[in-house]
Amino acid sequence: MDSLLEQVKKRRIALALKQHDMFLRVGISRQQYQRLESKGNPRLDTLELIAKGLKSELLLVPQDKMKDVLAVLADEATTSHEAGHSTEESTKSLNDDPWQGLLGEND
Missing domain, CATH: 1.20.5 (Single alpha-helices involved in coiled-coils or other helix-helix interfaces)
Incomplete structure (x- = not known):
């Protein structure tokens, strides 16, 4: 199973979005978003915002x-x-x- 950040990247690519598109969707600069995808440790509120921008939901699964x-x-x-x-x-x-x-x- 992919890490959460790998899943975020795959979802962005599946939606045919570039990293700089995330600024228009959630207000995160390309540099901030690039850093998050590569080695980030986002806060929960940032992760929720990104998920919303990627038309996704965060879910805990037992x-x-x-x-x-x-x-x-x-x-x-x-x-x-x-x-x-x-x-x-x-x-x-x-x-x-x-x-x-x-x-x-x-x-």
Whole structure:
């Protein structure tokens, strides 16, 4: 599993953003953002701001549930990339709620 900073960088690249684009999104200069990606130790509020700028959320996942969470994410990624899914099929998939009970809320 990638470090949190590696995940941030991959997300930025996936959104086709350059480091200097983060200034417009969250007010962090290119130099500050570059330093954060390369060797940063950001404060929590800075990390939350960056996540918001990358259209992402920070989430703590219990270690014993990590494999389940990754499996659900992999399944959703596979499903969303498959061609020919109708809107009805996508809605049905969302209605099935694959996250139900995953984090121990309903155990």
